[in-house]
Amino acid sequence: MVKTQAARRTLSVRTPWVRGAIGGLLVLSSTVGVMIALSGTRDTQSVLVSNSALAPGTALRDADVSVLDLPRNPVFDGYAGPQELDRSLFLGSPVGPGGMIPKSSVSATPLSDSSVVSITLSIGRPEWLQPGATATFWVQPPSAENSFGEPFVLAPTVLVLAVSTDEGFAADATTSQVDLLVSRRALPGVLHAIANNFHVSLTPSDATAP
Template identity: 30%
Template sequence: MTTHTRTRRPFYGDLRFLIGIALVIASVAGVWLLVGAARQTTPVLQASRTIVPGEPLGSSDFQVVEVGLGPLTDDYLAPQDLEPGMIAVRTIDDGELVPRSGTADADAGRTTAIVITSTGAIPASVKAGSTVELWQAPPSKDGRSFGDPRILVADAVVASVAEPEGMLSDARTDVEVVVDRADVADVLSAMNGGAAVSVIPAGPGE
């Protein structure tokens, strides 16, 4: 009678099988965690209008939206984070989620708003939130002409543009701009000195 001996599977074969099972389980668990994280949403503030630097922030400026930001949640302002005295420190576009880095306490503000009268027509693309350059042409000694124009402020932000009124409205337009406090003296000096001040869109796409 012939006796058949049973061949035993090598140990490393069982080990590979167990490792394969472990990898499958880890993969499934990872996918489950990602899906679960994607479904978790957090209430954050979304701008309901364009907000320019230096503007005080209030609840009427925002709407609350539920979004899944994952690890980026702390980078954005939640409803409970909005406190009295907060201002924008950069332009926050209409519909943009409000980043914490775009807000600060009023005491930290370095900008102020000032109204200038542009001696030239304002392009239709210039609106609240647009970045513009302010140019000035100083008056001549006899007051009958102007000298060569030169840049006055390189990065002002438009807060508002006055609505046109009358037939001559295209020639001179009042524009409220936000400038660094360090530039205020130069702007006022140009205006009070009778310089011709022009608002020019800054950069491509403006």
């Protein structure tokens, strides 16, 4: 009888301790879970958004933009981040209020040092050829009747301002009219090539020869 009471006393002392330990483990595991979840949400990337409508030629300044933290996603890799403010950059295309700023729409060349040139391309309208895209300007000088020499780069970087195609029943879908922003340094060569019927082509800035 004494042994039974002692056993009962021992059990009554241990039971609250066991329950407390289990409760503590549950709280600890819950806290760890929250910390893991929070650490996962910290994997973000920062992009610039405009505070107001920004016109082409605007110099990017801290006062013109805000920094927005977004969950890391390859979709946002094409947009300018805070690091772009460390350089002197200018917008080549308009950005609406609250709009993210594409990297392709910023350039180190101000509009005052550039001129607009229109060219006709017989390549239709590839997906990459959009306003705000940067391109490399290639030319091939005529070498004989209906033939051209080796292509070479005349302007490493030009900015696409506008792309248009003819419309209507008799429209040529393979031809696009493209307005380009060309630096003043490259402008004489570009105008010379157009005036002398060089074959002109554009490729994305990171592409190889056409």
